[in-house]
Amino acid sequence: MGDLGTILGSRNGWLRHKQLKAILAASLQLVPTSETPDALVTQSLRRSLREISPAAYQAAYEELVRLKNLELDLARRRALLKQVSRSAPAWASAIENRHPKHSQPEPPGEPESAWEWRQLHDELERRANVSLDQLQREIENLGHQLLEVTAQLVEKQTWMKQIRQTGSEQKQALGAYAAMRNKLTKTGKGVRDAELRAAARREMTTAKDAVPVWIMPLAEVAETFDPSKARFDVVIIDEASQCDPSSLFALYLGRQTIVVGDDEQVTPVAVGVQSEEVTKLITIIRVVITRRMVRRWKRVERVR
DSSP: OHHHHHHHHHHHHHHHHHHHHHHHHHHHHHSOOTTSOOOHHHHHHHHHHHHTOHHHHHHHHHHHHHHHHTHHHHHHHHHHHHHHHHHOHHHHHHHHTTOGGGOSSSOSSOHHHHHHHHHHHHHHHHHHTSOHHHHHHHHHHHHHHHHHHHHHHHHHHHHHHHHHHOOHHHHHHHHHHHHHHHHSOSSSOOTTHHHHHHHHHHHHHHHGGGSSOOOOOHHHHHHHOOTTTOOEEEEEEOSGGGOOGGGGHHHHTEEEEEEOOOTTSOOOOOTTSOHHHHHHHHHHHHHHHHHHHHHHHHHHHHHO
């Protein structure tokens, strides 16, 4: 039995040794090989397993546990570096690579002051690189756009106020006036033209305030507005050199008058009146003047 005990003990030891070698080989398989990026702690762990050094393995394992506990801190660091890199990539790179000035737990100076200085520096550099000619062109374009938008705003607000202060009675009168004017014949000598003009003139007494500005020839002004009832804040007579003395009635319609014209233009033309009527009037005036001159000449001859 003495030899059998020794043999069984030896066999048990050999099996235990084989089992431990299998566990060691499996452990080596779990550690990354040298083909992958290797950290120092991983190298120490693999070396301790290969050399079967319990003390080295214990030290490497404790270091690995310490690093594992820092995993959350590492994730937080990477997240903060990602945020910093969006606005300051160079600063983020210096911190990530542990540049000598950024390798300590605390920043080398005041981050707020440094960040303010960097923003001012970059803004000055950006402005220095801007073309003055391009800025001038942009200012001119924006000026034109501002004028256009302002004009549109004034127009919209004016019409909005006009619409709000225009009553239903004025709107109806304006529609009736437009309908009657459209029914007039082109020659102006239709059977109902006189009646339609009179009716349109009556409607205009109510409808004139529905439109802020009326633009029309003087002949149409005489047909449309009743001087005894119609009054305007301002009357503007354009091309006044084309007006004859019969146009003076328009001055009566306004509280203020603006006369625009060129005294070196051609003689007055009756705007809105048939040329045949004007020719007849000129002929009659010439005949009257000629007859008066003849009478005066005869009187002079009698005196002599």
